[in-house]
Amino acid sequence: MIAVASALGMTAVLGGCGLTGSSGEVTLKLVAADYGNSTQNSSQKYWDKLARQYESKHEGVKIDVDVYSWNDVDSKVRKMVDAGDPPDMAQIGAYSDYAAKGLLYSADDLLSIPTQADFVSQLAQAGEVRGVQYGLPFAASTRVLFYNKSLFSRAGLDAPKTWNDLAADAETLKAAGVKYPYALPLGPEEAQAETMQWLLSGGGGYTAAGGSYAIDSQENVDTFTWLKNDLVGKGLTGPVAPGKLNRATAFAAFAAGDVGMLNGHPSLMKMAAEKGVKYGMVPMPGADGPSEVSMGVADWMAAFRKNGHADQIGDFLDFVYDKKNVLDFSREYDLLPVTTSASQVMSGAEQDAALKPFLDELPVSELPPVGQTSWAQVSADIKQRIGQAVAPDSSPTSVLNQLQATASSAQLAE
Structure with a gap:
């Protein structure tokens, strides 16, 4: 969830867990x-x-x-x-x-x-x-918005505070030839995290006050409609479709200097610094100003x-x-x-x-509903399907409705 996915492979799991030897060890x-x-x-x-x-x-x-x-x-x-x-x-x-x-x-x-x-x-x-x-x-x-200071400086931009600021900055970065003006990783590696950060910034979230899932709330539909129309639809998220872009790939692209903005956690600081990328960090922009709630993990x-x-x-x-x-x-x-x-x-x-x-x-952060036994299933479903909500021929409402139906069924089965 939090760490950069390692490419290290380890040997097969050993048996004999919790063994007690003859010596009492x-x-x-x-x-x-x-x-x-x-x-x-x-x-x-x-x-x-x-x-x-x-x-x-x-x-x-x-x-x-x-x-x-x-x-x-x-x-x-x-x-x-x-x-x-x-x-x-x-x-x-x-x-x-x-x-x-x-x-x-x-x-x-x-x-x-x-x-x-x-x-x-x-x-x-x-x-x-x-x-x-x-x-x-x-x-x-927690998550904050990272931005490439060098790219922003050359384009004469300030760090965004609102969604409209973010979209306008992305337009300028795209015109300047930046590969990923805003990197939107909604691929299966960690799409549930990127999704939650955007939902919170739009005043929504995965659950309602009582703990029931509210994935298809009007606030969430509005958020993904904005993402689809004002960011993805205008070509501001780079050459890889968000549903195919994984977090590790987006982080690597930021460290390579190819990303203008993206949501990131602390490990991205070291990655960027090791590659000599100068970066800034600000709270996630919201619809009308900086988001009042961040995602905790x-x-x-x-x-x-x-x-x-x-x-x-x-x-x-x-x-x-x-x-x-x-x-x-x-x-x-x-x-x-x-x-x-x-x-x-x-x-x-x-x-x-x-x-x-x-x-x-x-x-001031909010964690995913990890205490609900249905969350593992719901999270896996989000990872696999949320990228379709911003695809060209899809409907955010339809995708969120489908995710809500699955989540409600899983919650009832708890």
């Missing part, structure tokens, strides 16, 4: 997602170092970690669960369907009170299913009950969520910390100043 199996973009900063290195540190002070407990790319990790865990051999812990993109089946330990089962109390409150709440926290937030980010740690070892899992996770370890991970991968103690440090630290725009957005 407990081996905890952890499957985790890769937030790195090369072998040099693979998350495997982070976890291996953390595991060795923990093991050195906890005789009799071993931590066995396999790291997979974001393209593979959720399906790897799903296959393990379906085979009746889940890992003890999984750091993945969604947790609620496992929780609904009674497969997970709750936070109360595992964590010390200080660790639980340290989670950023809105992230902890997003980890709840029917009022019980099963999803432990592991990494967070969290990835999750989940602990499976199958093999037992709640005490050992909880003690290791207390270590994982220690302030120093949360800071180290967040700084390594340009992500927002999920604990209040680490957030307070980053908010005041000069070395973390670049993350301030994202930290500022977090208190």
Whole structure:
């Protein structure tokens, strides 16, 4: 969800999760997602170092970690669960369907009170299913609008504040020969995130106040009608159809200097800086001014009950969520910390100043409805179909109606 999808491939999943050897040693199996973009900063290195540190002070407990790319990790865990051999812990993109089946330990089962109390409150709440926290937030980010300062300067443009500003700037950039005036990644990799950011900026969102899906609300229809007619239809989103453009490709194009504007999360800063691209960041434009609500995103740690070892899992996770370890991970991968103690440090630290725009957005951000067990199905449907809402011969209303029908059926089946 948050990280740039890694091209790193790992070996097949090992069996024997949560094994206890004859000596009484407990081996905890952890499957985790890769937030790195090369072998040099693979998350495997982070976890291996953390595991060795923990093991050195906890005789009799071993931590066995396999790291997979974001393209593979959720399906790897799903296959393990379906085979009746889940890992003890999984750091993945969604947790609620496992929780609904009674497969997970709750936070109360595992964590010390200080660790639980340290989670950023809105992230902890997003980890709840029917009022019980099963999803432990592991990494967070918000979204802001990135723009290429060099392209804007040469075109005599200021950063946009409204949709009309954004469209006008895109027109000027297109006339100047910019390949992607605004990159609109509605391809299957992470279309649900780009979609939500636009829906929020138009005063809508995925759900209504009571929690029911409202994908085809008038606000959402108006947003996608504007996107189709005023941005995509005028050729302002580049040579690749939005429904075929993935987030990773859009980010790479921005780092190559080929994109004028796009929605981005913190990892894009490092990508752009490494390529020498000068960029600015502003809140997402809205219909009448800067959007008052940003999209928040969290990835999750989940602990499976199958093999037992709640005490050992909880003690290791207390270590994982220690302030120093949360800071180290967040700084390594340009992500927002999920604990209040680490957030307070980053908010005041000069070395973390670049993350301030994202930290500022977090208190006014809204997360997808990850606590609903239907969300995994609804999100997958959005990824596959939302690009059609801005296609030349399609109707935004029709596409959103279809998505709403599927979402309502999935919600009723919860």
